[in-house]
Structures are given as structure tokens and as C-alpha cells.
Amino acid sequence: MTSEPSEDRDVPWAMQLVVHRDRANPAREVDVAEAAASAVVKLLADERSAPGGPWHEAVRTWRNVQIRKLVRRADGKRWDDVQSLPGVTVVRASTDDDAAAAVRAFVPAPVRPLPKELHKLQVSGTQFPEGGGSRNEDAVVTVEVAPGLGISSGKLAAQCGHAAQLAWEAMPRDVRERWRADDYRVRVVFPTAPEWIAVERPVTVTDAGLTELDGPTETTRAWWG
Structure with a gap:
């Protein structure tokens, strides 16, 4: 079931994202960030989120309040359990x-009460190994991350999800169609400080600084080609 939209602004709304974590063989941080960004957009672009769809009112309410995203982690049975909750899962295949x-991105809802399958999952301290760049060289959308943030992999995934969402909302219809045909793949890159300050992008994300960051901070940007 999806949560009924509520006008109670005392309870924040959020889109919950759950990242699969294999303790023995964890995915790379960049791949997790790209999968999270794609999952957010795939949920928003899903016909169930469109007017008349079963997710539309929840998505509309969330977007009107704040596009907050919370990233949790799960492995084993806990990952299997959350698949029954309304949402969209993105898997980026392994390589050698x-x-x-x-x-998995879930239909937005108040942050409490949460379904027990989500409530018991850890939020803070989600970390995946760094190393290597994106393999999505020809993706329609690129998200770049501000240098020197020092944030967790979970926070990074949320920020890349914000940037991808804003790109999807801002881009022309024909670009949306090309992106849809490409399965909403996202390329995440990490520019140097000189590269970051040298250019402007059509989409920029400033985090409010509620978690991990000390005050409002520009975290990510996005553009499409």
C-alpha cells in the first residue's frame, strides 16, 4: 500500500532509497550513486506517478513540501523484504x-511511521569503496560532485538523486525521451576544484546542511547532452 497524502506539515516527507550492500563484495561508490540517481528518475517517470496513477498524489505532495531523500542499506533477507513495498529497483550489472x-526507490511518504521493513534499516554510516570512474561514458545525463565534500556514500547517493531529479524536471521533452530510451542511465563524475569553478551547469543542488554538511552547501550539478 502507498501512504495517503497528508497535510500535516509537522511530519516531514521523504523518498526513501535502499541500497543493497553485499558485505563480502560491495559495489563501488560511483556505481551506487549512479543507480540511486536512475532509480529516483525511474520512479518519477513511472506511469504510476502520473496524474491518475496510484502514486501520483504521494509524489505530488512530497514535491510540494521538500524533495528530501533518505538512504538506507540492506543485505540478505532485509533487501528481499523491501522489494514488496511500492517502488522501483535499479540494478547496474556487475563486471569481471x-x-x-x-x-530501490520507494514512493514518497511521511518519515514516520514507516513500514517495519524500512524502519529497521540503518541510515547513517552507509559507505561503499571508492575507486575507478564511471563506466557510463555515453549517458544522456551527467552529474558532477563538488570536490572536498567529505560525505558518506549514502549522502552522495541522495545528492546525485536530487541532481538527476532536477535535470529530469528541467530538460526538454525530446531529451527526456532520449533518456527514457537509455533506461535513465546517469554518469557521475568528480571534477577537480579548478574544473568545478570553471563552468556553470543548468542544474545545481544546494544541500540545506541538516546532515553531514555544516550549513547550506552546493553539492552536485547536472547537465545533459
């Missing part, structure tokens, strides 16, 4: 060298 990255 790297494990698969999997993220």
Missing part, C-alpha cells in the same frame, strides 16, 4: 572486476 550496484 566490480560487483553489481542495486538501489
Whole structure:
């Protein structure tokens, strides 16, 4: 079931994202961030989120309040359990060298009460190994991450999800169609400080600084080609 939209602004709304974590063979951080960004957009673009769909009112209410995203982690049975809750899962296939990255985005809802399958999952301290760049060289959308943030992999996934969402909302219809045909793949890159300050992008994300960051901070940008 999806949560009924509520006008109670005392309870924040959020889109919950759950990242699959294999303790023995974890995915790379960049792959997790890209899967999270794709999952957010795939949920928003899903016909169930469109007017008349069963998710539309929940998505509309959330977007009107704040596009907050919370990232949790799950493995084993806990990952299997959350698949029954309304949402969209994105899996980016493994390679000979790297494990698969999997993220499920859930229909936005108040942050409490949560279904027990989500409530018991850890939020803070979600970390995946760094190393290597994106393999999505020809993706329609690129998200770049501000240098020197020092944030967790979970926070990074949320920020990339914000940037991808804003890109999807801002881009022309024909680009949306190309992105849909490409299965909403996202390329996440990490520019140097000189590269970051040298250019402007059509989409920029400033985090409010409620968690991990000390005050409002520009975290990510996005553009499409």
C-alpha cells in the first residue's frame, strides 16, 4: 500500500532509497550513486506517478513540501523484504572486476511511521569503496560532485538523486525521451576544484546542511547532452 497524502506539515516527507550492500563484495561508490540517481528518475517517470496513477498524489505532495531523500542499506533477507513495498529497483550489472550496484526507490511518504521493513534499516554510516570512474561514458545525463565534500556514500547517493531529479524536471521533452530510451542511465563524475569553478551547469543542488554538511552547501550539478 502507498501512504495517503497528508497535510500535516509537522511530519516531514521523504523518498526513501535502499541500497543493497553485499558485505563480502560491495559495489563501488560511483556505481551506487549512479543507480540511486536512475532509480529516483525511474520512479518519477513511472506511469504510476502520473496524474491518475496510484502514486501520483504521494509524489505530488512530497514535491510540494521538500524533495528530501533518505538512504538506507540492506543485505540478505532485509533487501528481499523491501522489494514488496511500492517502488522501483535499479540494478547496474556487475563486471569481471566490480560487483553489481542495486538501489530501490520507494514512493514518497511521511518519515514516520514507516513500514517495519524500512524502519529497521540503518541510515547513517552507509559507505561503499571508492575507486575507478564511471563506466557510463555515453549517458544522456551527467552529474558532477563538488570536490572536498567529505560525505558518506549514502549522502552522495541522495545528492546525485536530487541532481538527476532536477535535470529530469528541467530538460526538454525530446531529451527526456532520449533518456527514457537509455533506461535513465546517469554518469557521475568528480571534477577537480579548478574544473568545478570553471563552468556553470543548468542544474545545481544546494544541500540545506541538516546532515553531514555544516550549513547550506552546493553539492552536485547536472547537465545533459
